[in-house]
Amino acid sequence: MSARHRPAEQQALVVEGISKFFHLPQPPLWKRMLGARVELPAPGELPATGEGEKAPVAAVDHVSFTIERGEIFGVLGPNGSGKSTLIRLISTLLTADRGCAKIFGIDIRDDEMGVKQLISRVSVDAAFFKKLSPMENLLYGARLYGVTGSEARVKAYEIMGRLGLKRATYTEPMEEMSRGMQQKVAIARAFLTSPILLLLDEPTTGLDPRSKREVRAFIEELRDAHDATILITTHDMEEADLLCDCVSVIHEGRLVATDTPAALKRSIATNGEQPTLEDVFMRLTGEKLVDRDAVEAPPA
Amino acid sequence: MQNKLRRGIASLRLELLQSYGFMARNWHLTKRYWGWEVVWFFYSLTSGLSVVFIAQGAEALTGQAPGFDVQYLTMYLIIGTLVWRYLSNIFMLTSEVIAWERWEGTIEYTLMAPVQRWVHLVGQTGYSLIYSLITTLAIGIAMALFFELDLSNANLLGAGAVILAGSLSLIAIGIVASILPLLYPERGAQMTNVVEASFLLISGVYYPITVLPDWMQAIAVISPVTFVLDGTRAAVLEGAGIDDLWQYIVPLLIIGVLALPVGLRLFRAAENYAKRTGRLKRVG
Numbered sequence: 001m002s003a004r005h006r007p008a009e010q011q012a013l014v015v016e017g018i019s020k021f022f023h024l025p026q027p028p029l030w031k032r033m034l035g036a037r038v039e040l041p042a043p044g045e046l047p048a049t050g051e052g053e054k055a056p057v058a059a060v061d062h063v064s065f066t067i068e069r070g071e072i073f074g075v076l077g078p079n080g081s082g083k084s085t086l087i088r089l090i091s092t093l094l095t096a097d098r099g100c101a102k103i104f105g106i107d108i109r110d111d112e113m114g115v116k117q118l119i120s121r122v123s124v125d126a127a128f129f130k131k132l133s134p135m136e137n138l139l140y141g142a143r144l145y146g147v148t149g150s151e152a153r154v155k156a157y158e159i160m161g162r163l164g165l166k167r168a169t170y171t172e173p174m175e176e177m178s179r180g181m182q183q184k185v186a187i188a189r190a191f192l193t194s195p196i197l198l199l200l201d202e203p204t205t206g207l208d209p210r211s212k213r214e215v216r217a218f219i220e221e222l223r224d225a226h227d228a229t230i231l232i233t234t235h236d237m238e239e240a241d242l243l244c245d246c247v248s249v250i251h252e253g254r255l256v257a258t259d260t261p262a263a264l265k266r267s268i269a270t271n272g273e274q275p276t277l278e279d280v281f282m283r284l285t286g287e288k289l290v291d292r293d294a295v296e297a298p299p300a
Numbered sequence: 301m302q303n304k305l306r307r308g309i310a311s312l313r314l315e316l317l318q319s320y321g322f323m324a325r326n327w328h329l330t331k332r333y334w335g336w337e338v339v340w341f342f343y344s345l346t347s348g349l350s351v352v353f354i355a356q357g358a359e360a361l362t363g364q365a366p367g368f369d370v371q372y373l374t375m376y377l378i379i380g381t382l383v384w385r386y387l388s389n390i391f392m393l394t395s396e397v398i399a400w401e402r403w404e405g406t407i408e409y410t411l412m413a414p415v416q417r418w419v420h421l422v423g424q425t426g427y428s429l430i431y432s433l434i435t436t437l438a439i440g441i442a443m444a445l446f447f448e449l450d451l452s453n454a455n456l457l458g459a460g461a462v463i464l465a466g467s468l469s470l471i472a473i474g475i476v477a478s479i480l481p482l483l484y485p486e487r488g489a490q491m492t493n494v495v496e497a498s499f500l501l502i503s504g505v506y507y508p509i510t511v512l513p514d515w516m517q518a519i520a521v522i523s524p525v526t527f528v529l530d531g532t533r534a535a536v537l538e539g540a541g542i543d544d545l546w547q548y549i550v551p552l553l554i555i556g557v558l559a560l561p562v563g564l565r566l567f568r569a570a571e572n573y574a575k576r577t578g579r580l581k582r583v584g
Contacts, residue, residue: 020578088580094578095576113414119412129325129406149324173332
């Protein structure tokens with residue numbers, strides 16, 4: 001992990017040793033009522049499981065990183081590696097068992113409402129009232145963030161138009177739209193509230209190449225024109241390479257590398273080869289592709 | 301001082317806008333699900349009429365002239381039907397504040413928005429009050445077309461005061477019940493139906509609570525629904541004045557005022573527990 005030292009005022013998000021465990025052995029209820037707490041394991045360790053008990057899981061295990069203001073920061077990892085849990089911890093939807101996250105100096109534990117005003121999130125599943133139209137959903141979201149209906153309507157028309165959504169669809173139920181279109185509305189909703197930290201959890205999954213490009217352009221514009229900082233998780237290595245100023249790779253809840261895409265690629269280059277970010281991902285997450293020739297070759 | 305006042309006004313304006321956001325969203329949902337609204341109206345009307353026709357059919361059922369005032373029993377059952385419809389709607393809409401978000405998959409979006417939970421609940425309960433009042437009035441008007449009702453002696457204003465006081469209690473109980481879908485993603489919403497059904501059984505909606513077994517009567521006398529029904533019947537059937545109605549209104553206000561902060565506190569504790577255990581997920 002490269003050292004990334006910046007002045008504190010430039011730090012949009014500081015995550016310090018954050019951990020989230022599930023299914024840890026609990027003390028008996030009477031002990032908990034007397035103030036006994038769950039014993040947290042040391043980083044990289046998990047307690048043994050008793051018979052019939054669910055195995056403890058370290059969904060996020062002692063993760064630390066810093067995102068500079070105006071940066072697009074990517075988190076890459078296989079399915080179940082802890083990416084979404086990490087985003088949910090930062091979004092205040094989960095309470096960390098250990099460590100903390102500070103957004104522009106505000107500790108989530110101290111001022112949850114203050115943090116909520118600064119962030120917005122687009123998740124892999126566009127979370128909408130499916131019977132409502134894009135406009136009705138956007139008005140709802142905007143009002144929760146203090147944007148009035150009339151103000152939101154003007155901005156919504158502008159943003160949806162720029163995202164390539166046809167005007168006829170603005171008042172139709174969301175359930176009649178394709179997944180790609182729904183995802184664009186989700187991004188429009190995030191834009192509408194002008195967040196200064198945008199959390200994007202696999203925002204382009206399931207989109208066609210053109211839609212992916214449009215969404216990427218919009219993300220870059222949000223950063224450049226609106227001074228937003230962006231944390232993005234993705235399985236699309238090309239996207240991460242194109243978009244991200246810095247990338248972390250997470251595996252089994254732990255960060256295994258953090259650096260610029262170029263530096264990560266350099267770190268595994270051998271014999272003049274030009275590895276891709278996908279090669280970096282495969283190397284760092286310990287996944288190996290089976291060599292088809294080796295499988296089919298007859299034993300010597 | 302002036303800055304403090306300005307901040308206070310800005311904060312109030314924001315909270316009003318956010319509450320209105322929830323109400324407007326619910327109104328849009330009601331419009332989009334208009335087909336279901338028609339179904340519920342028809343279902344509520346027909347099930348209400350089915351109960352009230354029992355009074356009209358007493359003579360045919362027993363083969364004897366009834367030894368009671370049919371008109372009184374008809375009104376007794378109509379009041380039970382309408383008051384129960386109104387209160388159960390408030391209870392259900394309030395208790396479903398989280399269940400709706402789970403059904404629609406919006407729980408994460410809504411709960412990470414910068415909205416105080418009480419503001420969220422004000423929006424939801426405000427809508428539940430307006431919705432329940434309008435739909436119950438519509439059903440009441442439709443039912444009135446089927447029977448000759450004599451309201452000349454009724455104290456409708458007094459009945460309204462009792463029902464309003466009772467709404468507060470049902471909102472508070474609804475908030476407590478809304479914790480169930482927060483804690484039990486799979487079966488919480490079904491559990492709230494059990495709570496609602498229990499109120500229907502013990503609160504004397506269609507019969508006096510004196511017909512219940514003793515142990516049920518012991519619960520019935522502390523049910524706010526019992527107070528609302530008794531108070532409304534006293535106002536409409538007996539024409540009881542406000543002096544007589546205080547005995548119903550005061551306990552209802554006490555239950556409401558005590559239960560509301562308790563409900564909010566429990567909701568906050570349940571939300572924190574859900575955040576610790578990872579239950580604020582859109583699926584399961």
